[in-house]
Amino acid sequence: xxxxxxxxxxxxxQWLTSVQPGWDIGLAPxxxxxFTRCKSPIKAFDYAALGMVVLASxxxxxxxxxxxxxxxxxxxxxPAAWYGALDWLVRNRVLRQSMGDRAREAFLRHGTLSGQGxxxxxxxxxxxxxxxxxxxx
Numbered sequence: 001x002x003x004x005x006x007x008x009x010x011x012x013x014q015w016l017t018s019v020q021p022g023w024d025i026g027l028a029p030x031x032x033x034x035f036t037r038c039k040s041p042i043k044a045f046d047y048a049a050l051g052m053v054v055l056a057s058x059x060x061x062x063x064x065x066x067x068x069x070x071x072x073x074x075x076x077x078x079p080a081a082w083y084g085a086l087d088w089l090v091r092n093r094v095l096r097q098s099m100g101d102r103a104r105e106a107f108l109r110h111g112t113l114s115g116q117g118x119x120x121x122x123x124x125x126x127x128x129x130x131x132x133x134x135x136x137x
Contacts, residue, residue, distance in 0.1 A: 029057050066103070
């Protein structure tokens with residue numbers, strides 16, 4: 001990346017999205033520790049938003065996320081497993097492209113405010129102790 005991209009997150013995003021041809025595979029390795037168990041699977045959403053297949057560590061953070069199925073694959077934290085997963089995707093261009101398309105669709109369904117509308121509405125209703133009929137008004 002350019003020096004500007006290494007100095008700020010907006011600079012990094014600008015660089016990441018301007019690279020042509022675009023990216024195909026997003027890697028999200030993560031050590032399983034008490035600290036990392038408090039993290040979110042945001043990296044899977046970032047990659048899926050760009051239409052990338054997500055390879056993420058098989059840790060609690062990514063289990064059940066879009067990286068665990070519709071947008072990618074979970075990989076054991078082992079160098080041979082990571083090599084195998086990358087090799088599998090690099091050698092299968094058609095599969096990689098279709099998984100990237102599914103990743104983008106999964107992001108739009110589950111990672112956007114509009115995609116999360118009903119979940120967020122339900123959470124707000126519960127937090128305010130409202131009955132479902134009260135939310136319709």
